[in-house]
Amino acid sequence: MIRVLLPAHLRTLARIDGEVKLSVTGAITQRSVLEALEAEHPELRGTIRDRGTGKRRAFIRFFACEQDLSHQAPDEPLPAAVAAGTEPYLIVAAMAGG
């Protein structure tokens, strides 16, 4: 299972307590994880990625394994530890956005 951590304001919106655990088939990439997340919680559509372009919203960042993945291509594989479920994929509200 892929573990995803959301910022507090999106956990409230989607009525999520704690981590989200997702079953993702195929390659484990940022795109496949985000699509699985939005399929399970459709109210998050448009709040992490722009609805029209699919691009990361300017004040949202993606981190994992102490790396900033925000500018990686969406179809690049996520770190093995994220794919194995030992490390979470972090969706973070940027400092400047609030």
Added chain:
Amino acid sequence: MSGIRVLVGTRKGAFVLSADGKRDHWDISGPHFSGWEIYHMKGSPADQDRLYASQSSGWSGQVVQRSDDGGKSWQPVGNDFSYAGTPGTHQWYDGTPHPWEFARVWHLEPSLDDPDTVYAGVEDAGLFKSADGGNSWQELPGLRTHNSGPSWQPGAGGMCLHTIILDPVRPERMFAAISAAGAFRSDDAGQTWLPVNHGLQSEGIPDPDAEVGHCVHRIAMHPSRPEVLFMQKHWDVMRSDDAGDSWHEISGNLPTDFGFPIDVHAHEPETVYVVPITSDAEHFPPDGKLRVYRSRSGGDDWEPLSTGLPQQHCYVNVYRDAMAVDSLDTCGIYFGTTGGQVYVSPDAGDSWAPIVRDLPAVLSVEVQTLT
């Protein structure tokens, strides 16, 4: 006994203020959607338990919330506000072309007779409609694609469609106002639009009496006389007696004719309220005295209303969507400030009292008179 529900949108959440018809003891609920900007909330005239809220944040963009039980519970509905076709460009602040980009919903206007139908005025300026309770939104592109669109430009708050007025007598007629483009009227239910700005004079645009380009801040109508419109412009308070075909100034003896909100008494269509603000740069009341001004003659002759309002060291603003009236026998007037106060006057403006004093900055105030 009738009751009152005041829907307050703030920079950091929504609040619902409730009272009986006396309007002297208030229950406060909130913050709802804590931490999010609530640009506007409004109830359906056809179902007082159906509410819509515009929720947005710098992090996560736009969400629309709907309540079917008068605000006790909420559910997120659709947030796909895709412009129809290729949006094109409008003027940027510096006069260069800038692509149309959706930013947020400024105003939600529920239909007068169908709780599932609601209009949304958005930034960058466009008009959307939902006929399924907010689950899906379709643009009415005739407004944005008016041939003057490339010349529209943002006001200081962004290029927002902030006012939507539905004509209660002619269902095919509606009005919209955009900052800074001006006022528009549709006589075919939003399919096509006509700029209705004749008589407006604005400094800051190359042609002061141009067809479009005016920074209209708010328009108000009394439902018994839908051809009469009152406008608070960037500067100037204006009136039209012919559904916007022509406007004339009614600023009269106001201490300043800059301001944001304007509203009309529920039972007296010639009684109008504004909140004068010092200037475009000084967004606070003149002399540090918070005063609502009332005209009982449809404009020109204004009286200050200050009883119960702070009369020294007050430097708050009142935003365009932050004033509303109830329809009880003695009409109540409400407004919220950037200092987080929401004031009520249960006697049509003669006296005022704060309902709450310390909310986040108030973006919008709407009132429901409950039966």
